[in-house]
Amino acid sequence: MRHNEIRRWTVLGMLSAAAILCNILESVYIGPLFLNMRIGLANIASLIGLLLYGKRGFCIVSAIRVITSPLLQGTLFGSAFWISLAGVSLSVLCILILRTERHSLLFLSILSAVSHSLGQVLAVCFLYRQAAMAATLPYYVLASIAAGLATGMIASLAAKHLKPVLHI
Amino acid sequence: MKKTLQKKELLCIAGLILICLAWILWLKRPKEHVRVDVIHDGKTVLEFSPDEDAVYHIDGDCGGLDVEVKDGRWHVIHEQCPNHICAHTGWASAEDMIVITCLPNDIVIRMGEYTYEAQ
Numbered sequence: 001m002r003h004n005e006i007r008r009w010t011v012l013g014m015l016s017a018a019a020i021l022c023n024i025l026e027s028v029y030i031g032p033l034f035l036n037m038r039i040g041l042a043n044i045a046s047l048i049g050l051l052l053y054g055k056r057g058f059c060i061v062s063a064i065r066v067i068t069s070p071l072l073q074g075t076l077f078g079s080a081f082w083i084s085l086a087g088v089s090l091s092v093l094c095i096l097i098l099r100t101e102r103h104s105l106l107f108l109s110i111l112s113a114v115s116h117s118l119g120q121v122l123a124v125c126f127l128y129r130q131a132a133m134a135a136t137l138p139y140y141v142l143a144s145i146a147a148g149l150a151t152g153m154i155a156s157l158a159a160k161h162l163k164p165v166l167h168i
Numbered sequence: 169m170k171k172t173l174q175k176k177e178l179l180c181i182a183g184l185i186l187i188c189l190a191w192i193l194w195l196k197r198p199k200e201h202v203r204v205d206v207i208h209d210g211k212t213v214l215e216f217s218p219d220e221d222a223v224y225h226i227d228g229d230c231g232g233l234d235v236e237v238k239d240g241r242w243h244v245i246h247e248q249c250p251n252h253i254c255a256h257t258g259w260a261s262a263e264d265m266i267v268i269t270c271l272p273n274d275i276v277i278r279m280g281e282y283t284y285e286a287q
Contacts, residue, residue, distance in 0.1 A: 051169065079271045080251075104170040107177040114184070124269065128210075132278040133267050135195055138188035145181060156171075 011166055012049060012057060016064035019045035023069040037143045040113055040151055042069070043091075047109055047155035050095065052168055058095050062088050083123045090119030109152025113144040195264070202262040204242060205280035206235065208273070215280060218242055218262060228273025235277060242268075242277065249273050 022041035033039065042065050049057030066088040070076045094115040100108060117140040124133045162168075173181075206214035206226050214224055216237060223245075224235045231248030233255075241261040244254040247270060254270035260277070268277040 083271075101169055104173050104177060106173050107181070108169075110181060128207075128269070128271075128274070128276055133269070133276075135279075136267055138191040138195070139266075141184065141188045145185065 007166070008053060011052065011168075012060050015045045015049050015057075015061045016068070019043075019061055019065035020069045020072065023065060024073060027073065033143075037117075037140060037147075039147050040116065043109070043112060043116070043148075043151045044155045044158065047105065047112070047152060048159050048162065050100065050108065051105060051155065051159040052162070052166070055096055055100060059092050062092050079127060082127065083120050086123035087116040087119040090122075091116040105156050106149060106152040109155065110145050110148035113148030113151065114141055117141060117144040199262050203280040204237075205278055207276045207278070212280075216242075226273075226275055228270060228275045230270075230272040233270055233273060233275060244268055244270065244277070247273070 019042040022045065026038055026041050030039070030041075046058050046061045046065070049061040051057075053060075066085055067076075070078070070081045070084065075081055091112045094111055095108065098108065098111070118137070121133055121137050121140060125131055202218055204216050204218055205212050206216075206224070208226060208228055214226060214235075216222065216224060216235075218237055218240045220237065221239070222237050224237070226232050226235065228249075230250070233247035233249070234245045235242055236245050241259045243259045244257070247255050249270055249272040251272065254268050254273075254275070257266065257268045260266040260268055262279065267279075269275070
């Protein structure tokens with residue numbers, strides 16, 4: 001029992017580290033692709049957490065990533081941090097509300113990406129008192145569907161190879 | 169957890185895509201007498217018409233930026249901020265209604281008032 005617990009926290013720690021690395025690499029080397037939209041590579045690690053350890057795994061990886069990544073980049077408590085936190089919070093809330101066992105990973109990944117974008121746009125509208133930012137929402141949602149599909153497929157493939165290695 | 173997308177999920181995603189496309193079409197409807205507002209720290213610091221080609225400088229929290237207006241479109245140039253997202257956003261116009269934001273400078277460039285063309 002104790003052995004399993006140690007293994008679970010070790011895997012979640014490694015997934016969080018992978019999420020932070022993806023987030024930093026994406027910020028530094030890839031940058032925004034369309035408008036201010038990023039692919040969301042860090043979400044792959046959160047989705048693997050969901051596949052391996054359920055909702056709890058998703059929440060832990062997302063929470064560690066959203067706090068540690070800006071801490072390492074020196075942007076903690078800046079405007080970008082609050083916007084990112086709003087996106088991750090809505091995404092986590094969405095996954096917590098849904099009965100994940102009834103849905104496919106691809107659908108959950110798309111929903112997570114869409115709710116992440118929605119949270120970020122709402123945060124910008126609120127922080128900068130700019131309701132006009134809502135005009136960008138349809139573009140973000142369409143891009144999120146494509147990004148969610150891609151990250152969901154990668155996460156599914158990665159989890160398939162990780163499960164036998166980690167004996168889960 | 170299911171492995172592939174189910175019929176209900178596909179319908180849900182298709183519905184979402186249709187709503188977004190309809191929203192974009194509605195945003196892109198013809199407009200005339202467009203005015204663009206530049207907002208810094210919650211206050212409108214500049215208003216311009218996209219019909220007149222010009223370059224405007226706006227002071228911001230990080231050193232400010234320039235807005236170039238050309239052929240009815242506008243974009244950010246010479247921005248002094250760490251992430252350059254505002255410049256990467258590219259050209260905005262009355263048709264696409266893209267809002268350009270520079271968070272480090274606390275500057276938002278968005279469409280102001282306009283009237284619609286008679287159909």
